[in-house]
Amino acid sequence: MRIGIDLDDPICRTSEMVHEKMDEYSAKTNRDVLEIMSNELIREQFFDEYLPLIYKEVVIKHDVKDVIRRLRNKGNEIYIITGRKQSQIPNIMEITDKWLEDNGIEFDGLFTSAYGDTKADVCKREHIDLMVDDNPYNYKTIVGNGGKCLLFDDRDKYDLRQDYVTSWLAAEEYINKFRG
Secondary structure, three states: OHHHHHHHOOOEEEHHHHHHHHHHHHHHHHOHHHHHOHHHHHHHHHHHHHHHHHHHHEEEEOOOOOOOHHHOOOOOOOEEEEOOOOOOOOOOOHHHHHHHHHHHOOOOEEEEOOHHHHHHEEEEEEOOOOEEEEEHHHHHHHHHOOEEEEEEOOOOOOOOOOOOOHHHHHHHHHHHHHHO
């Protein structure tokens, strides 16, 4: 089976690190976090300065490395399909590939700049049997495009009952059943 997995928030704690760095930037620039997020120019300055660092230093989530390794050992192919953009960070492929390698994430392919319709297109083009993603919009577009998607939410953001897991061990169980 070909499994696609989103990187930021299913595999690593990106949102948490963005919040930490936002607090740091807030203190450094003497601006309120709300002001940073609501002002497009200031928000862009924050992300220009901190996003490459966040992507290099973000922490991997519990169990993900072992679950992915076990899935690959069962003959599954793993594709990392992320919304990280080349246009935002020109060397994003190198940064992401190095982070995956440094954290022991085994995978068969890496696709960047994929969000919403683009992510659904990548899943279709690459014959992804099941996509694991934390974003309901991506879930909707992938399923709406005829694909299968598992919504991953270990931060209690959503209250869903279908195609929904809250841990990597639960994701592994779902995938093993899906595979049949």
